[in-house]
Amino acid sequence: MMLSFSTLLGGKLHLTQIDPGKKNSDELLRAVGNSRTNCVIFSGSGLDVTPEKEADVFTRAAKYIPDKPKVWRPCHPKQAPKYLVDELSDFFHYFFFERVPNAGNPKYRGGFYDEWARQWHEVGEVPPYNRGFPVDTFVLNLKLSAKLLVRPRRVGREEVVRSSLNSMRAGRVVYFEYSGKYGDVDLIRAFDKERKAQSIDGTLIVGGGIDTKEKAFEMLTAGANAIVVGNTLYRCQETRDYTPFYSTIEGAMRAVELTA
Secondary structure (H helix, E strand, O other): OOOOHHHHHOOOEEEEEEOOOOOOOHHHHHHHHOOOOOEEEEOOOOOOOOHHHHHHHHHHHHHHOOOOOEEEOOOOHHHOOHHHHHHOHHHOOEEEEEEOOOEOOHHHHOHHHHHHHHHHHOOOOOOOHHHEEEEEEEEOOOOOOOHHHHOEOOOOHHHHHHHHHHHHHOOOEEEEEOOOOOOOHHHHHHHHHHHHHOOOOOOEEEEOOOOOHHHHHHHHHHOOOEEEEOHHHHHHHHHOOOHHHHHHHHHHHHHHHHHO
């Protein structure tokens, strides 16, 4: 049985998301490498994410972020063609095999995954399942940048809790994606309460709008196993002051100490 993502990496986690479609300076990568973030996720939902940009950022990240686990979270099969996965095999540790249960576009509810895996099956090979975690991402900010592609469906709190518990019960990582908007802390608490009541083990990742140490602390103590910080990092790149990014890590470390 595969260990849950947070168990494998060790408890409460601060994850940094790098978007290959954006400008990623050496200074930004160096700041992430010098930080205490637990893991780095490479992911971007925009059409500006290309294999060329992914290869570039993975290669440079190997230089500036050598000692941190790296997760590749492709949002579309074209972001992770087989030749590129083979080429970059030594530059990442884990894969997120993702679907969006509340997507209006059926491709995002699982069709993309089948399309992606077919690249291996057609040549008699097996996709890198041994390095992968199945992920159910619930898009909870309907104004996210990729809304025209995903077409997320509005879901109520009870449905989110029920569906995400079923996902976790099936061994999937659950990701609450708020895409730049700070999340619903009461929803996180409600989910965590039900999860504990039903003795369900697994990983809940929450991303979006976590730009202060207070927000990082609040989300992790409310019940998230991991938080994702991304937009704050890119604002720091513009000002060349990475203090706000480091502050979110400080909040995560406080949560770790409190829940240890």
